[in-house]
Amino acid sequence: MFRQRSLFAVDEVGIDHAFEGVTRRALDATSWVDLCPSWLRGADTVFDELHERITWRTRRVPMYDREVDEPRLHGWWRDDRGVAEPLPVLATMRAVLTERYGAAFDSIGLNLYRDRHDSVAWHRDRHRRTVRQPVVAIVSVGDRRPFRLRPHGGGASLAFELGHGDLFVMGGACQHDWEHTVPKCTTGVGPRISITFRHGAERPPR
Numbered sequence: 001m002f003r004q005r006s007l008f009a010v011d012e013v014g015i016d017h018a019f020e021g022v023t024r025r026a027l028d029a030t031s032w033v034d035l036c037p038s039w040l041r042g043a044d045t046v047f048d049e050l051h052e053r054i055t056w057r058t059r060r061v062p063m064y065d066r067e068v069d070e071p072r073l074h075g076w077w078r079d080d081r082g083v084a085e086p087l088p089v090l091a092t093m094r095a096v097l098t099e100r101y102g103a104a105f106d107s108i109g110l111n112l113y114r115d116r117h118d119s120v121a122w123h124r125d126r127h128r129r130t131v132r133q134p135v136v137a138i139v140s141v142g143d144r145r146p147f148r149l150r151p152h153g154g155g156a157s158l159a160f161e162l163g164h165g166d167l168f169v170m171g172g173a174c175q176h177d178w179e180h181t182v183p184k185c186t187t188g189v190g191p192r193i194s195i196t197f198r199h200g201a202e203r204p205p206r
């Protein structure tokens, strides 16, 4: 797996506690997203440590009347087994995001997109059925990859590029009224890991 390090990689790991670079975008009257570029410093170091330490698994996902391998690898941590987060900086992120968004983030899903062929299809997170207005915070490390949103039921999509320590947060009615995807890429791209913080998700979402 070839991965190009970001040009100005800073290896000391830390986060922007003040959320200095955050901008909020209203998707409609009830849904919003926050984008905070380079919220995590030392993202390359975090990528390397997660890549090495996580036991990456392939999940099976339904496709029409059968099940297929999901085209990305997955890891999952939940705050109910007395086991610390896989890296101390994940604990810091979780605490800071919990404080900022007033949502008790209690699980961390990790997704490894190995190359341009890996992806996740259009979907809304399943825990919207049990959590009324779930806030989903995603920190991306590794190469930037497209992340798209579109209204549930169809409509023009909005495109973002997430990687290298960017923070992206979906809130309000976003998991009800909007769908998101990380599409396959047509040109070569290095690996990316998304670190996804959720509250109230009983099992790995989708």
Ligand SMILES: O=C(O)CCC(=O)C(=O)O
Pocket (backbone or CB within 6 Å): 109, 111, 120, 125, 138, 147, 180, 181, 182, 194, 196, 205, 206
């Ligand atoms: O990898 C991402 O940025 C999106 C992850 C996602 O949509 C999911 O796991 O449900």
